[in-house]
Amino acid sequence: MPLRLYNTLTQEVQPFAPLNDNTVRMYTCGPTVYDFAHIGNFRTFVFFDLLRRWLRASGFKLDHVMNITDVDDKIIRNAVAQNKTLDEYTAIYTKAFLDDCAALRLEKPERLVRATEHIKEMADAIHKLEEGGYTYRSDGSVYFRIAKFKDYGKLSHNDFSGMVAGARVDVDNYDKADARDFALWKAAKPGEPAWDTEAGHGRPGWHIECSVMAIQYLGATLDLHAGGIDLVFPHHENEIAQSEALTGKPFARFWVHSEFLLVEGQKMSKSLGNFYTLRDIFARGIAPEAVRYLLASVPYRKALNFTFDGLASAKTAIERLRNFKFRLDSAKLAEGVNDKIAEHAAAALAGFRAAMDDDLNTAEALAFVFEFLRDANTALDAGEFMEGNLAGANALLDQFDAVFEVLKPTAAAGGISETDIENLIAERTAAKKARNFARSDEIRAQLLDAGVVIEDTKDGVRWKRK
RNA sequence: GGCGCGAUAGCCAAGUGGUAAGGCAAGGGUCUGCAAAACCCUUAUUCGUCGGUUCGAUCCCGACUCGCGCCUCCA
Numbered sequence: 001m002p003l004r005l006y007n008t009l010t011q012e013v014q015p016f017a018p019l020n021d022n023t024v025r026m027y028t029c030g031p032t033v034y035d036f037a038h039i040g041n042f043r044t045f046v047f048f049d050l051l052r053r054w055l056r057a058s059g060f061k062l063d064h065v066m067n068i069t070d071v072d073d074k075i076i077r078n079a080v081a082q083n084k085t086l087d088e089y090t091a092i093y094t095k096a097f098l099d100d101c102a103a104l105r106l107e108k109p110e111r112l113v114r115a116t117e118h119i120k121e122m123a124d125a126i127h128k129l130e131e132g133g134y135t136y137r138s139d140g141s142v143y144f145r146i147a148k149f150k151d152y153g154k155l156s157h158n159d160f161s162g163m164v165a166g167a168r169v170d171v172d173n174y175d176k177a178d179a180r181d182f183a184l185w186k187a188a189k190p191g192e193p194a195w196d197t198e199a200g201h202g203r204p205g206w207h208i209e210c211s212v213m214a215i216q217y218l219g220a221t222l223d224l225h226a227g228g229i230d231l232v233f234p235h236h237e238n239e240i241a242q243s244e245a246l247t248g249k250p251f252a253r254f255w256v257h258s259e260f261l262l263v264e265g266q267k268m269s270k271s272l273g274n275f276y277t278l279r280d281i282f283a284r285g286i287a288p289e290a291v292r293y294l295l296a297s298v299p300y301r302k303a304l305n306f307t308f309d310g311l312a313s314a315k316t317a318i319e320r321l322r323n324f325k326f327r328l329d330s331a332k333l334a335e336g337v338n339d340k341i342a343e344h345a346a347a348a349l350a351g352f353r354a355a356m357d358d359d360l361n362t363a364e365a366l367a368f369v370f371e372f373l374r375d376a377n378t379a380l381d382a383g384e385f386m387e388g389n390l391a392g393a394n395a396l397l398d399q400f401d402a403v404f405e406v407l408k409p410t411a412a413a414g415g416i417s418e419t420d421i422e423n424l425i426a427e428r429t430a431a432k433k434a435r436n437f438a439r440s441d442e443i444r445a446q447l448l449d450a451g452v453v454i455e456d457t458k459d460g461v462r463w464k465r466k
Numbered sequence: 467g468g469c470g471c472g473a474u475a476g477c478c479a480a481g482u483g484g485u486a487a488g489g490c491a492a493g494g495g496u497c498u499g500c501a502a503a504a505c506c507c508u509u510a511u512u513c514g515u516c517g518g519u520u521c522g523a524u525c526c527c528g529a530c531u532c533g534c535g536c537c538u539c540c541a
Binding site for chain 1: 470477
């Protein structure tokens, strides 16, 4: 069975494949760089990463565009308050975002594009929409007239037929003819950063950047567009309206949305004191891999309950996987193949792939890995795991890590050197041989203090950093 | 009010019209000089509540309860 994804547009799980050649043209809504991104944001960004990785594992090539929104009301407000230029201000949080992504081992999209580098293209698009009669101007701003777009609501499945157009509603400090209408271009207020274009003196609205950049780089019809579920309405609905008004073609074939994240069972909010950035979490000594594992292990369409217990659980699960990998790499095995283990490895790999193909069911995929892990460990204990079983076991682990990527520890800065560790271990081994357990335990404690864990195995001593 | 999602063991979380994956935690073992690692056993006769369809439902339908998201710029 090929890859199937839930499409918000059709409200069904459908087989996914790109329309042209073998390349998936996908667009994902990136961050607005007005502050550090929080753990809820990263739930979605980890989901994008899993999606990317599994599309490639499915044999597709990628042309993935992600935007960075580096101009909006909040950014302007904060930049002005700190007496910084827009560029100075957004550079700080753009870098922070990219650092965070790297810490979580998120693959870089093929293109990372900034709104402020596409102002002219946006103005051109707005001009085109004006020519098509989709817009009106009010107090120096340009608005999209929803009433002109008949399919409005097809993504969020909202029925707007009952809404009365024409009631003058003042929201967001701008005047609109219809409550559903949204700003394509916002007139600058005094002291605000602004661009002079044929759309006026001001800045682009939020929605237009995604339409313009997506179409510019990927063409009129995307294979896939993804984002957090809260973007379905109005952002993605508005993107569809603008884009399809511009090109006359369907904007995206698949719309894929990730569910929300809760913290300790509650909505994350600053007032509840459960609002976390990645920095907050790392500052508690939690490894990035644990965060990545937790965020990846719950299927993207289910609300994820982010807890510190969950992080601890993720950490232990990763340890077990790493120990297994370590064991495979260091064990001395008899020649030959254990057919039962070989079959299990193949079945686990197939099961893993089938689970991922099923709308990225990461929870089920993990179950196949752990079931095999237990079976293989048992065989290793019994000396029944043979040299010829390494390939199958490693194939499964490689597939797992191609998606989850948590096996390699994040290098800790500083600490005891490998040479010192090896020397101490040699001394301890000698002490043990002499049955001087007091000295050997002393060394073990010393290493533990330095963050190094010692394990005595049949095949000798092995160590790892904690 | 409209649209949508969810409710499975202490926690996290899969899943199927025929009788409940996996992870973590807990208790008991095996192994070990002691540890660590690993493995074994135990922990949901039960899947929010109440009805219905069915030979049979946790899974299908209806109602209800609770929780969550969106309904103008929030992933």
